[in-house]
Amino acid sequence: MLMLTLRRLLGTATVFLLVAVLVFLMLRLAPGDPAVLLVGDHGTPEDVAQVRAYLKLDEPLPTQFLVWLGNVLQGDLGRSFYHHQPVSQVLLDRVGPTFALAMVTLLLTVCVAIPLGVLAAWRHGTWLDRSVLGLSVLGFSLPSFVLGYLLIWLVGLKAGLLPTQGYERLGTGSPWTTLRYLILPAVTLTIVYTALIARVTRATVSEALTEDYVRTARSKGLTELRVLFRHALANSAVPIVTVVAIGIGMLISGVVVTETVYAIPGLGLLTVDAVQARDYPVIQGVTLFFSAVYVLVNLLVDISYVLFDPRIRY
Amino acid sequence: MTPARTSITPPQDDPVKSPAPRALNRSLLRRVVRNTLVRIGVGALLAVMALGLCAPWLGTVDPNTGDFMNINVVPGTSGEFTLFSGESVPHIYWMGSDSIGRDIYSRLLYGTRVSLAIGAQVAIVAVLAGTLIGILSGYFRQLDGPLMRLMDAVMAIPGILMAVALVSFWRGGMATVVFSIAITEIPRVARLVRSVVLSVRDEAYVEAARTLDTPTHKILWFHILPNAIAPLIVQATFICAAAILVEATLSFLGIGLPADVPTWGSVMAGGRVQFTERPDVVLFPGLFLAVTVLAINLLGDGLRDTLDPKFNKRAGP
Numbered sequence: 097m098l099m100l101t102l103r104r105l106l107g108t109a110t111v112f113l114l115v116a117v118l119v120f121l122m123l124r125l126a127p128g129d130p131a132v133l134l135v136g137d138h139g140t141p142e143d144v145a146q147v148r149a150y151l152k153l154d155e156p157l158p159t160q161f162l163v164w165l166g167n168v169l170q171g172d173l174g175r176s177f178y179h180h181q182p183v184s185q186v187l188l189d190r191v192g193p194t195f196a197l198a199m200v201t202l203l204l205t206v207c208v209a210i211p212l213g214v215l216a217a218w219r220h221g222t223w224l225d226r227s228v229l230g231l232s233v234l235g236f237s238l239p240s241f242v243l244g245y246l247l248i249w250l251v252g253l254k255a256g257l258l259p260t261q262g263y264e265r266l267g268t269g270s271p272w273t274t275l276r277y278l279i280l281p282a283v284t285l286t287i288v289y290t291a292l293i294a295r296v297t298r299a300t301v302s303e304a305l306t307e308d309y310v311r312t313a314r315s316k317g318l319t320e321l322r323v324l325f326r327h328a329l330a331n332s333a334v335p336i337v338t339v340v341a342i343g344i345g346m347l348i349s350g351v352v353v354t355e356t357v358y359a360i361p362g363l364g365l366l367t368v369d370a371v372q373a374r375d376y377p378v379i380q381g382v383t384l385f386f387s388a389v390y391v392l393v394n395l396l397v398d399i400s401y402v403l404f405d406p407r408i409r410y
Numbered sequence: 411m412t413p414a415r416t417s418i419t420p421p422q423d424d425p426v427k428s429p430a431p432r433a434l435n436r437s438l439l440r441r442v443v444r445n446t447l448v449r450i451g452v453g454a455l456l457a458v459m460a461l462g463l464c465a466p467w468l469g470t471v472d473p474n475t476g477d478f479m480n481i482n483v484v485p486g487t488s489g490e491f492t493l494f495s496g497e498s499v500p501h502i503y504w505m506g507s508d509s510i511g512r513d514i515y516s517r518l519l520y521g522t523r524v525s526l527a528i529g530a531q532v533a534i535v536a537v538l539a540g541t542l543i544g545i546l547s548g549y550f551r552q553l554d555g556p557l558m559r560l561m562d563a564v565m566a567i568p569g570i571l572m573a574v575a576l577v578s579f580w581r582g583g584m585a586t587v588v589f590s591i592a593i594t595e596i597p598r599v600a601r602l603v604r605s606v607v608l609s610v611r612d613e614a615y616v617e618a619a620r621t622l623d624t625p626t627h628k629i630l631w632f633h634i635l636p637n638a639i640a641p642l643i644v645q646a647t648f649i650c651a652a653a654i655l656v657e658a659t660l661s662f663l664g665i666g667l668p669a670d671v672p673t674w675g676s677v678m679a680g681g682r683v684q685f686t687e688r689p690d691v692v693l694f695p696g697l698f699l700a701v702t703v704l705a706i707n708l709l710g711d712g713l714r715d716t717l718d719p720k721f722n723k724r725a726g727p
Contacts, residue, residue: 107559114563119575126579133579233711237704239655241662241678242696249689349570353659367571371578371665383575387567394566 101399108395115387116168120161123380133376136177168384174377178370183381187363193263194351194362196274200282201289201347202340209290210336213297214324220302228294235291240350244284244357251280261359281358285350289343296339300332307331333404341397348386442716451709458702462522470516471501473672477511485690505694508680514691517672518698524673525654525702528588532653533646535592540599541642545630547600548607558604561597569594573656577665587667591656595649602645606638640717647710651703658699674699 124130131148132139139147148154152163167173173183216228252260263277304310305328313323355364363382370378442448461468477492483503491501491513505514547557564572576590610616611634619629660666661675662682669676674695681691 110559111562111566114560115566118563118567122575123579127581233707234704237651237707238700239658239696239703241659242692242700245678245685245689245692245696248685249693253686253689345565345568348568352568352570352574353663356663367574368663371574371663374578376579379575379578383567383571386571390568391566 104395104398108391112388112391115391116165116384117161119380119384119387120164122383123376124157124160133374134174136374136376139177173381173384176370176375176378178373178375178378183377186366186378187381187385190361190363190366192265192362193360194355194364196266197278197281197285197351197355197360197362198347200275200278201285204282204286205289205293206340208286209293210297210329212290213294213336214301214329216294216298217301217305217328218320218324220305225298228298232291232295235287238288239353240284240288241353241357243287244281244354247280247284248357263358263360263362277358277360281354281360284354284357285347288350289347292343292346293336293339297329297332297336300335301328304328304331330404334401337397337400337404341394344393345390348390438716442713445712445716447708447712447715449712451705451707451712454701454705455709458522458698458705459526461519462526465516465519465523468519469502469504470519471499471513473512473517473520474670475512477507477513479511480507481511482509482684482688483507483511484688485694506688506690508677508691509684514677514694517677518674518695520672521674521677521695522698522702524667524671525657525699528584528591528657529650529654529706531584531588532592532595532657533650535588536595536599536649537642537646539592540596541603541635541638543596543600544603544638545607545635548604549611549626549630549634554604557600561600564593565597567594570656570659573660574663574665577660583668583671587657587660591653591660594656595652599642599645599649602641603638606641607634610634610637644710644714644717647706647713651706651710654699654703654706658695 123133126133129144131144131151131153134147134151135143152160155163171184173187175181176183176186179186212228216225219225248260251257258280259277260280264273266274301324307328309331310323310327313327314320318326351362352364352367354360355362356368359365363385367379367382369375370382471491472494475494479492480489480503483489483506485504485506486502487506488500488502490498492498501513503513503515505518507513508517543557543561547554572594573587573590576593577586580586580590616629616633619633624633657666658673658675658678661673662678664676664679666675667673677695678692681688681695685692
């Protein structure tokens with residue numbers, strides 16, 4: 097059992113190493129001198145020489161990679177010439193709003209998508225089912241920035257109910273104010289994310305509803321609610337949790353765009369600003385950071401299957 | 411396992427669990443043509459294509475010329491448009507003009523061409539590359555581990571970030587954008603093809619071909635690959651829809667195609683700063699984008715319902 101867990105960890109480490117290779121190659125194989133790219137448009141020849149020496153850019157690529165990976169593992173992601181700070185510090189400063197937005201979205205999505213999916217599965221083939229499916233296709237087809245602007249227009253500008261731009265950090269005012277800034281962006285992301293999760297919930301729960309244990313549960317007189325949630329949904333937990341975890345990748349992509357639309361000073365806005373300023377170390381750092389989060393979440397979810405399905409043992 | 415959801419397409423079920431998908435034949439094609447979702451999707455898509463192809467004859471002007479006499483015109487204004495040559499023509503600004511006097515209606519119609527071209531190119535590149543990787547890793551066992559770990563790594567990098575990073579590091583035009591978007595979609599195709607290969611590689615007819623000394627490339631091409639065609643077509647439509655969304659997102663963030671290419675995303679990027687006064691500059695391209703992507707997704711859903719045996723068992727949507 098311990099061996100399986102160890103093997104999972106080893107697999108995760110391999111994938112992460114490959115991610116690091118990819119992120120490294122993305123920049124190093126780009127046209128142009130990486131040292132020049134890394135110091136930015138206003139770098140002096142001395143800066144270029146310094147970066148070249150520090151990252152051993154005259155050595156062959158494998159050596160360069162090991163030097164870079166060594167730095168990364170010690171938390172050194174390079175230096176942002178735009179922010180005049182180490183990239184890791186810039187990331188730390190900006191991670192708060194992004195984390196808050198992702199958490200609110202996740203919570204909201206689970207509360208909306210799972211009941212919706214169960215409902216659609218329960219009334220399989222009816223108009224209710226069809227409308228849930230239809231809405232989910234619509235959710236997939238609306239880009240989050242279009243949805244964001246639509247909400248800003250309707251809720252923010254027309255009705256004037258909620259703030260549409262900016263953010264207030266937790267701790268500076270009341271948590272309620274922070275939440276008010278997060279509602280619209282979180283709803284935007286939730287609509288897209290719900291489309292994915294409701295669909296998978298519907299598929300797995302409707303599959304489960306055809307099983308014998310559901311018939312048994314019904315025939316022994318359990319209430320429909322109990323059959324649906326305690327039996328059908330509980331047995332669908334593993335695929336649903338998997339898709340929630342996989343959806344983290346989509347959520348991260350969505351966060352980048354949504355933060356731009358709502359001017360929330362998180363990692364997404366940081367990335368977009370970094371692109372405008374050609375702050376390559378920051379782009380590289382953010383990409384690596386988010387990929388690490390994705391890999392880590394999926395590892396945790398893999399391990400958490402034990403909780404949802406007692407048949408699974410590690 | 412469902413692949414990474416880095417872009418916005420519906421999740422695919424793992425074909426390993428389902429019997430080998432059937433090859434395309436006439437009765438199946440008839441079912442495809444009769445499917446309501448396919449009909450709606452194809453109809454809407456053809457309409458969008460027609461808008462793009464017929465753009466020059468639909469009352470448009472050059473999408474890149476700005477008329478400085480007519481900046482920030484509101485939708486529906488009729489007036490004159492000064493061409494690059496200095497000559498003035500009567501023109502109706504159906505959707506207004508932007509802050510440097512370019513006609514938004516013209517930009518959107520010409521942008522249709524760009525979006526559809528990107529979608530198609532990304533789908534082709536991703537399907538070809540993914541099929542190659544999928545076949546290699548499904549048929550040649552020693553390649554399976556390394557290739558699949560590589561695909562896992564590609565999927566671990568969130569799609570938009572990967573595309574943003576690649577486009578900003580590598581610069582360039584259409585080719586860079588297509589490549590950057592395609593690379594995020596390749597793992598899904600590779601996994602799909604791999605699972606199809608795994609499900610049929612030990613079937614009797616493949617075994618028979620092998621016993622008869624059929625060259626490996628012929629086995630792959632004539633005996634194994636046809637099984638993947640139906641799911642690949644479905645996957646290609648979803649990739650096409652996702653690619654159009656990602657391209658629009660890149661252009662919206664200001665890192666997509668060069669500035670002289672009119673795209674829906676770049677029109678929206680222009681409308682961002684004046685959103686409070688002119689929400690229509692963002693909402694019109696948003697509508698184009700949503701309708702197009704919805705049409706392609708509906709087509710994909712319809713194709714999946716008819717082509718994928720797993721979805722035939724139960725009354726699908």
